Amino acid sequence: MTLFEAKNLFIEAWGSISSQWGINKTMAQVHALLMISMEEMSTEDIMEKLSVSRGNANMNLRDLINWGLVRKVFKPGERREFFVAEKDVWKIAKQIAKIRKAKELDPVIKLLEQLKDIDVTQEGEDGKQFYKLIVDVHRLTLNLDKLMEAILKADESWFWDRVLKLLVR
Amino acid sequence: MTLFEAKNLFIEAWGSISSQWGINKTMAQVHALLMISMEEMSTEDIMEKLSVSRGNANMNLRDLINWGLVRKVFKPGERREFFVAEKDVWKIAKQIAKIRKAKELDPVIKLLEQLKDIDVTQEGEDGKQFYKLIVDVHRLTLNLDKLMEAILKADESWFWDRVLKLLVR
DNA sequence: TTAAACTTTCAATATTTTCTGAAAATTATG
DNA sequence: CATAATTTTCAGAAAATATTGAAAGTTTAA
Numbered sequence A, B: 001m002t003l004f005e006a007k008n009l010f011i012e013a014w015g016s017i018s019s020q021w022g023i024n025k026t027m028a029q030v031h032a033l034l035m036i037s038m039e040e041m042s043t044e045d046i047m048e049k050l051s052v053s054r055g056n057a058n059m060n061l062r063d064l065i066n067w068g069l070v071r072k073v074f075k076p077g078e079r080r081e082f083f084v085a086e087k088d089v090w091k092i093a094k095q096i097a098k099i100r101k102a103k104e105l106d107p108v109i110k111l112l113e114q115l116k117d118i119d120v121t122q123e124g125e126d127g128k129q130f131y132k133l134i135v136d137v138h139r140l141t142l143n144l145d146k147l148m149e150a151i152l153k154a155d156e157s158w159f160w161d162r163v164l165k166l167l168v169r
Numbered sequence C: 001t002t003a004a005a006c007t008t009t010c011a012a013t014a015t016t017t018t019c020t021g022a023a024a025a026t027t028a029t030g
Numbered sequence D: 001c002a003t004a005a006t007t008t009t010c011a012g013a014a015a016a017t018a019t020t021g022a023a024a025g026t027t028t029a030a
Helices: A003-021 A025-036 A043-050 A054-066 A089-115 A125-153 A156-167 B003-021 B025-036 B043-050 B054-066 B089-115 B125-153 B156-167
Strands: A070-074 A081-085 B070-074 B081-085
Touching (some): A025 A054, A025 B125, A043 A054, A043 A081, A089 A125, A089 B125, A125 B003, A125 B089, A125 B156, B025 B043, B025 B054, B025 B070, B043 B054, B043 B081, B089 B125
Antiparallel strands (some): A070 A081, B070 B081
16 A cells, blocks of 8 residues: 555545544544645645535634644745644544543533432432432543543553553553 | 423433434433333333334334343233333443444554555655554554453442542542 | 735535334234 | 234435535735
């Protein structure tokens, strides 16, 4: 496999896999493209390489910027904007963890905290069982949340050294 | 908030949040409903409670069974099938982790292993940078994979004791 | 200024995903 | 068996999501 083929495969496959990650295909492909390109790219470059419209490219670049995975750069003498992706894989992972925590975990915790308000004393077995479920899920999500927070603060080698030594004997 | 209200809120909210989890609404609601119900439920019961069609109920129940989160039970003297959900939250979490690992992580690892085949010696700086990205992402996903495997084997309190003591001082 | 270069927006369209409901298949019962 | 009860399938409808492309908006520089 040549480098060219490998890069194309990477972009294509990243786009397909993204559907499993709840991320839209163009966004994943733009990200893949920017991660593997040496040079900053213009909107035009991206549109051409991925065969997508200007609107689509623009919107997904904006999302990637909001996710903190891509940033704009200005080239001296150039009027248009260029884009580059963060290349440090640990930083990328932390950024994604942060976003996913906010989207997937925080709303659950918020819901569970509301639900703990029920007056469980008034109800029978049924109420107790429901309350236990809520409390259990709440405890679990809080723990996951703490784990995520720890990841966000951690240095890569420190984190994996600890985790793997202690869990995977 | 009464128990009744709380249960309805839980089902409704679980359905909304599920979109962030890449899970379809009905599936999440059926799961929520079964998790909080004391009694096993028939397809008919579920259709009525959630206002969904027979086909939809049937298909999502099958998916939940395939995910290992729900099982069929047979009642003596009853012809039709009834369904119950696993109630142990740690078991549920492990099951979900297992599925997500298979859907989100394993395909990435497979891709990266293919991509490591490129003949990097032939290429310049560009090839080196690409290779580094592949290797870095590969290492990270393998580590995540090991973490997931550890979770799958672990006992809940043991797992959180270790993780939280070591990461969150 | 103003006009060209470039970016953003958004209504219309296309695509993908989910849901319905009736028909087909399966299973149990007399 | 035959028939009634129940489950499964699946083509088409509906809903949700993603994409286009052209118009509107913004910025730069002559």
